[in-house]
Amino acid sequence: MQKLDDDTIQTLIAAATDVMKNAHVPYSNFRVGAAMLMDNGDVITGCNIENASFGGTICAERSAIAAAVSSGRRDIRAICVTNTTDTRITPCGICRQVIYEFGQEIPVICTNNQGDYDIFTIDALLPNAFVL
Numbered sequence: 001m002q003k004l005d006d007d008t009i010q011t012l013i014a015a016a017t018d019v020m021k022n023a024h025v026p027y028s029n030f031r032v033g034a035a036m037l038m039d040n041g042d043v044i045t046g047c048n049i050e051n052a053s054f055g056g057t058i059c060a061e062r063s064a065i066a067a068a069v070s071s072g073r074r075d076i077r078a079i080c081v082t083n084t085t086d087t088r089i090t091p092c093g094i095c096r097q098v099i100y101e102f103g104q105e106i107p108v109i110c111t112n113n114q115g116d117y118d119i120f121t122i123d124a125l126l127p128n129a130f131v132l
């Protein structure tokens with residue numbers, strides 16, 4: 001896995017934490033924030049967006065990826081995901097598949113409300129991923 005320096009990790013945690021304020025979570029009240037480091041150094045964020053039709057909910061990770069790809073950027077160097085609890089959450093199965101689409105070596109920084117984190121490659125989180 002490519003080494004991520006601690007400054008970069010802290011920047012991503014801060015951005016993921018900040019974007020949680022925008023989460024639309026009237027059903028679960030569970031805020032999630034994602035922040036991605038792009039190849040050019042930009043940080044692109046996303047929050048979860050819930051829907052009355054629960055299956056229409058978009059996770060923070062896919063929200064960030066949709067924002068990046070829609071603006072023509074798809075070189076994801078790392079993705080950080082955080083939440084407001086003391087659990088270091090990992091991306092759901094759908095998000096793992098979507099992250100994998102943009103690179104099997106992408107580091108996923110999984111953090112909690114204390115700033116504790118674990119880092120896994122997406123390949124480790126989604127072994128034997130589906131590919132076309």
Ligand SMILES: O=c1ccn([C@H]2C[C@H](O)[C@@H](CO)O2)c(=O)[nH]1
Pocket residue numbers: 025028030032047048049050057058059060061081089090091092095
């Ligand atoms: O990695 C995750 C896991 C869950 N959620 C969201 C979806 C839903 O709004 C809420 C509860 O599942 O958390 C994310 O955004 N990312």
Ligand SMILES: [Zn+2]
Pocket residue numbers: 059060061062091092093094095096
């Ligand atoms: Zn998800």
